[in-house]
Amino acid sequence: MKIRPCCEAFENLMSYAGEKGMAIVPRVRDGHRQFYIQARPFERSSVATLSAIDPTTITNKWQVLEAASGQIAPFVTVLTLPLKCCPSCGNILQFIIDNDIEAFDETAKDTAYLWRE
Numbered sequence: 001m002k003i004r005p006c007c008e009a010f011e012n013l014m015s016y017a018g019e020k021g022m023a024i025v026p027r028v029r030d031g032h033r034q035f036y037i038q039a040r041p042f043e044r045s046s047v048a049t050l051s052a053i054d055p056t057t058i059t060n061k062w063q064v065l066e067a068a069s070g071q072i073a074p075f076v077t078v079l080t081l082p083l084k085c086c087p088s089c090g091n092i093l094q095f096i097i098d099n100d101i102e103a104f105d106e107t108a109k110d111t112a113y114l115w116r117e
């Protein structure tokens with residue numbers, strides 16, 4: 001079962017889920033279904049290396065990087081933005097969700113790990 005995309009750009013963005021750059025990721029949260037844009041400045045695999053500073057010693061809620069000078073700087077590993085319309089063709093995404101809820105839920109389940117970081 002697979003979500004039927006509205007256009008090639010949407011399909012491409014869905015295929016980039018979890019990779020560095022922009023992607024579209026479905027999510028079911030509190031029974032609400034929504035597509036999100038996720039923007040990642042780093043590969044997911046490199047975040048663990050970048051987060052080498054012990055997070056329990058830091059009171060800042062953000063993950064941090066340490067510069068060569070010793071200065072600590074917060075960084076963001078992922079930005080998310082809920083989408084109502086396809087950023088490429090403008091299609092209303094609720095139609096895609098309603099068209100095949102089972103496919104949406106299955107895809108959201110497959111990418112649920114992307115929200116646990």
Ligand SMILES: [Zn+2]
Pocket residue numbers: 006007008009010086087088089090091
């Ligand atoms: Zn589209």
